[in-house]
Amino acid sequence: MSEPAWVEHAVFWQLYPLGFVGADIDPGDRSIDRPVEHRLGRIIGWLDYAVELGVSGIALGPLFASQTHGYDTVDFFRIDPRLGDEGDFAALIGAAHERGLRVVLDGVFNHVGREFGPFERVVASGAGSGESPLRWFRLTGRGPSGDPVFENFEGHDALVALNHDEPAVADFVTHVMTYWLDRGVDGWRLDAAYAVPSAFWATVLPRVRATHPDVYIFGEVIHGDYADSVAEGTLDSLTQYELWKAIWSSISDANFFELAAALDRHNAFLSSFTPVTFVGNHDVSRLATVLDDPRHREHAHVILLTVGGTPTIYYGDEQGFTGLKEERVGGDDAIRPGFPADGHAALPADGWNTYRLHQNLIGLRRRHPWLHRAQSTTIALTNTFYVYEVRSGADSLVVALNVGDRDETFERGRGGGAFDVLAGSARVSSGGGAAATAPTDAVTVTVPAHGWAVLGA
Incomplete structure (x- = not known):
């Protein structure tokens, strides 16, 4: 486990900056000039809101000059002009650090936009491979007119894949990462890390840490062997997509067996690294959209903030925003909206209960920092009722989730101390129905229909 010590206390608020500030994602003029x-x-104006929410850091999506959505980077050393310039960036870093907020940037190092300087030079030279002084790209063939065709990212011709076997590419990525770390950044999310050979990260990241040993680096990995990806790539962590899927679909389908199985796998990951956990991000439909029953949306946030991991909250989820991702041009717009330019008062009134829920749950987590590495054990399990204990050493909490139409109960020993409801709603009583008095009494806990509770022993 190589992550820096500060990450144990980290809860991130993730922003997609171009959307958040209301920039044109697909401008008519795609030149970075x-x-x-x-x-x-505008982001600085929301930092106090983030602090009041309880987070300890902000994770920013693409900031560098790009042609459209930010993931087609063309200049890694320039802030996207739709967002500002390096002076604006320095002000943002300073304002965040003044409030005790760490800042993580999105590093898109698998692919580039077609106006990326080295790629333009390769194309202009008419080179196919070895003729180019910059063998940063992979030639896959020739088009009908004889033009070179280069490997791209997942079929997107506008996203040209980098050749990660080329040492100059490793040198370049190392330079980019250290350049922005020198300017106050605290960490990096590695976009599409699953598409990059682990050997590339193992070459780059130790060089980055040599000058910035306190940096936090995690990769976007969707499937595969998570533990091997972390170890072989020398990552600190990666995105826990398996748990994300299990959280919302187990609640939506009333099938907590799926969540229990996912948490068993999550335990195995926690034995070697602490995953980055989430219930929403810039690439998936909003939680409040995929969970039709509004009574059960709280349950997902409870899971996120009580299991082991480094939680990340996607902006707007703390207000119950809705948004459907669609596979079409502009299909991400609904999940990457702008935040009001004129502050909190412009947010919908019905979102503040969800915000306060997040405040309470984040506060609970910050009072129990051991949850970062805690593993879970099933206490009771049916399709609609799930009780699990999270434990690290002598510290533990019990979480009960009920998505059924009737009250549910389970029994629990008090272990020599009080058994208190720390959040949510539940009735705690002795086996005979009266309040338990003896410190060793077994107690019965009743969780109301469609309710949840976090209990401390």
């Missing part, structure tokens, strides 16, 4: 618009200050 467009006029600078100083929008990063």
Whole structure:
């Protein structure tokens, strides 16, 4: 486990900056020479909101100059002019650090936009492979007119894949990462890390840590052998997509057996690294959209903030935003909206209960920092009722989730101390129905229909 010590206490608020500040995601003028618009200050205006929410850091999506959505980077050393300039970025870093917030950037190092300088030079030279002084890309063939065709990312011709076997590419990525770390960044999310050979990360990341030993680096990995990806790539962590899927679908389908199985696998991961956990991000439909029954949305947030991991909250989820991801041009727009330019008062009134729920759950987690590495054990399990204990050493909590139409009960020994409801709603009584008095009494816990509770022993 190589992560820096500060990550044990980390809860991140994830932003997609271009959407958050209301920039045009698909501008008519796709040149990075467009006029600078100083929008990063809008993020600064929401940092106090983040602090009040309880998070300890912000994870920012793409910030560097790109042609459209940010993942087609063309200049890694320039802030996207739709967001501002390096002065605006320095002000954002300073404002975040003044509030005790760490800042993590999104590093898109698997692919680049077609106007990326080295790629433009390769194309202009008419080179196919070895003729180019910059063998940063992989030639896959020739088009009908004889033009070179290069490997791209998952069929997207606008996203040209980098050749990660080329030492110059490793040198370049190392330089980019250290450049922004030198300017105050605290960590990196590695976009599409699953598409990059682990050997590449194992070459780059130790060089980055040599000058910035406190940096936190995690990769976007969707499936595969998580533990091997972390170990072979020398990552600190990766995104726990298996748990994300199990959280919402087990609640939606009333099948807590799926969640229990996912938490068993999660335990195995926690033995070697602490995954980055989430119930929403910039690539998936909003939680409040995929969970039709509003009574059960709280359950998902409870799971996220009580199991082991480094939790990340996608902006707007703390307000119950809805949004459906669609496989079409502009299909991400609904899940990457702007936040109001004129502050909190412009947010919908019906979202503040969800915000306060997050405050309470994050507060609970921050009072129990051992949850970062805690493993879970099933106490009671049916399709609609799930009780699990999270434990690290002598510390433990019990979480009960009920998505059924009737009250559910389970028994629990008190272990020599009080058994208190720390969050949510439940009735705790002795086996005879009266309040338990003896410290060693077994107690019965009743969780109301469609309710949940976090209990401390």
